[in-house]
Amino acid sequence: MNACIFCQIIAGKAPADILYRDEWVTVFRDAHPVAPVHILIVPNRHIPSVNELVPEDEALSGHLFSVAQKIARQEGVDQDGFRLMVNCGRGGGQTVFHLHMHLLAGRRFHLPF
Ligand code: AMP
Numbered sequence: 001m002n003a004c005i006f007c008q009i010i011a012g013k014a015p016a017d018i019l020y021r022d023e024w025v026t027v028f029r030d031a032h033p034v035a036p037v038h039i040l041i042v043p044n045r046h047i048p049s050v051n052e053l054v055p056e057d058e059a060l061s062g063h064l065f066s067v068a069q070k071i072a073r074q075e076g077v078d079q080d081g082f083r084l085m086v087n088c089g090r091g092g093g094q095t096v097f098h099l100h101m102h103l104l105a106g107r108r109f110h111l112p113f
Helices: 005-010 055-074
Strands: 018-021 025-029 035-041 083-085 101-105
Touching: 005 025, 005 035, 018 055, 025 055, 035 055, 055 101
Parallel strands: none
Antiparallel strands: 018 025, 025 035, 035 101, 083 101
């Protein structure tokens, strides 16, 4: 069995609150939310991190933003605002090594954090 928890969710073999799915991405709520809205936008293909993206993934990378925009509207947070975050590598705070974009909203965010 694939040890990657996000691959398991995408394959329907692990539970998740799935909000959206298309041929490229699956979107589900974070299991340990750090904001009232905390959603993960995850490529269906196993890509460990930003470091492993290749030029052929440019359309997929752009799609992550398109889906983030759609989900922010769907969640009703587009006008107040939201944060998109992609952690890369342990130094970047990445803990699940399957590329994903966080969509965070519902509280105030600041830099530095
Ligand atoms: P990162 O630290 O950027 O790799 O983010 C990984 C995120 O995945 C964290 O916010 C975790 O709470 C979340 N997470 C880990 N396991 C699950 C799961 N089974 N379902 C939903 N979210 C998860």
